[in-house]
Amino acid sequence: MTGTLVKDEQIKEAIIQAAQKIFQQYGLTKTTMEDIAKAMGKGKSTLYYYFSSKEDIFVSVINKEINEVFDSMVAACQQQQSARTKIEVVIKTKVKALHNKLNLYRILSTELPCSRDLMESCRIQFSQREIELFVEILQFGVDHQEFSESIRSNLPFLAYVVISAFRGLEFDLFFSGTDLDAKIDLLLSILVKGLQ
Amino acid sequence: MTGTLVKDEQIKEAIIQAAQKIFQQYGLTKTTMEDIAKAMGKGKSTLYYYFSSKEDIFVSVINKEINEVFDSMVAACQQQQSARTKIEVVIKTKVKALHNKLNLYRILSTELPCSRDLMESCRIQFSQREIELFVEILQFGVDHQEFSESIRSNLPFLAYVVISAFRGLEFDLFFSGTDLDAKIDLLLSILVKGLQ
Numbered sequence: 228m229t230g231t232l233v234k235d236e237q238i239k240e241a242i243i244q245a246a247q248k249i250f251q252q253y254g255l256t257k258t259t260m261e262d263i264a265k266a267m268g269k270g271k272s273t274l275y276y277y278f279s280s281k282e283d284i285f286v287s288v289i290n291k292e293i294n295e296v297f298d299s300m301v302a303a304c305q306q307q308q309s310a311r312t313k314i315e316v317v318i319k320t321k322v323k324a325l326h327n328k329l330n331l332y333r334i335l336s337t338e339l340p341c342s343r344d345l346m347e348s349c350r351i352q353f354s355q356r357e358i359e360l361f362v363e364i365l366q367f368g369v370d371h372q373e374f375s376e377s378i379r380s381n382l383p384f385l386a387y388v389v390i391s392a393f394r395g396l397e398f399d400l401f402f403s404g405t406d407l408d409a410k411i412d413l414l415l416s417i418l419v420k421g422l423q
Numbered sequence: 424m425t426g427t428l429v430k431d432e433q434i435k436e437a438i439i440q441a442a443q444k445i446f447q448q449y450g451l452t453k454t455t456m457e458d459i460a461k462a463m464g465k466g467k468s469t470l471y472y473y474f475s476s477k478e479d480i481f482v483s484v485i486n487k488e489i490n491e492v493f494d495s496m497v498a499a500c501q502q503q504q505s506a507r508t509k510i511e512v513v514i515k516t517k518v519k520a521l522h523n524k525l526n527l528y529r530i531l532s533t534e535l536p537c538s539r540d541l542m543e544s545c546r547i548q549f550s551q552r553e554i555e556l557f558v559e560i561l562q563f564g565v566d567h568q569e570f571s572e573s574i575r576s577n578l579p580f581l582a583y584v585v586i587s588a589f590r591g592l593e594f595d596l597f598f599s600g601t602d603l604d605a606k607i608d609l610l611l612s613i614l615v616k617g618l619q
Contacts, residue, residue: 395591413584421617
């Protein structure tokens with residue numbers, strides 16, 4: 228990247244960071260471009276040079292948060308030495324992150340008119356990266372004789388099914404379910420035995 | 424029940440049936456109490472004797488539909504001779520019914536202001552009956568040596584986890600997923616092996 232491009236990226240990142248804090252505090256509806264500009268000590272025109280609207284900034288904030296969640300899942304995964312514990316930490320890290328971001332999810336579902344499309348696009352993006360991660364984990368499990376060689380034939384399909392199975396439990400977060408960790412542990416035990 | 428109570432129930436049922444058709448055709452917002460009364464050849468006052476509002480009728484329609492879905496799941500289950508096929512037909516019957524009711528779900532999520540609370544109450548009701556059904560199936564599986572004796576200790580908790588695992592796949596219905604039956608079959612194979 229050239230110097231100007233790097234500087235552009237830095238300013239964009241600074242805007243997103245400032246907006247992230249303000250959105251968390253006041254929600255999307257009450258926040259104005261003026262508020263975000265003020266928080267940065269810049270003029271509104273700077274913001275409009277990089278983003279067309281506060282919704283546009285909000286989408287970037289969401290994408291940043293998704294990347295953060297995914298990065299923390301990958302980091303937790305890399306520290307583990309078995310496929311079983313890799314799956315466990317990935318799911319539990321995701322659940323913890325989702326729990327922390329429930330507030331953001333509520334803003335999304337009530338304040339953003341385009342939230343359905345936005346959430347759909349976030350979901351697809353996140354889902355693709357998650358499948359790649361689980362394909363690696365399952366492959367690791369086969370390579371290390373934790374899982375049966377027979378599952379190797381269609382790992383992306385299997386990864387999708389395993390992720391979905393846990394996703395069913397993750398929805399408990401939105402419905403004040405209890406014992407989520409115990410439920411994850413039980414499902415993990417059944418799945419690991421089923422994959423042997 | 425006395426004669427009057429039976430007659431009251433019959434009229435309520437007739438109102439619900441008439442409303443069901445009209446809601447499906449026009450949606451909740453466009454339908455009036457007048458429309459429902461007209462379709463039955465009754466006056467509005469008859470409707471208001473049994474229901475306080477069209478939203479009240481709508482809730483009864485939803486409950487009726489939920490009962491129909493659940494009854495079809497139970498009927499399919501009873502015809503099967505193994506725990507594995509019982510789970511398979513229960514889930515596939517549910518998925519098929521949900522697919523047919525997608526339109527209703529869309530009305531719910533966009534037209535009904537109280538849809539969140541209503542859906543939450545429907546979800547809890549349905550979920551409790553589903554857990555009881557799965558406890559029976561899992562118990563049947565243990566009794567017939569399909570599943571390990573060791574799972575008998577906490578069947579309601581296990582039933583919840585198994586239902587949730589499939590629920591993760593059921594959400595595919597709302598996001599135009601493909602190969603849902605193949606995904607259900609794969610998850611079922613893994614879970615059944617994991618429960619042996």
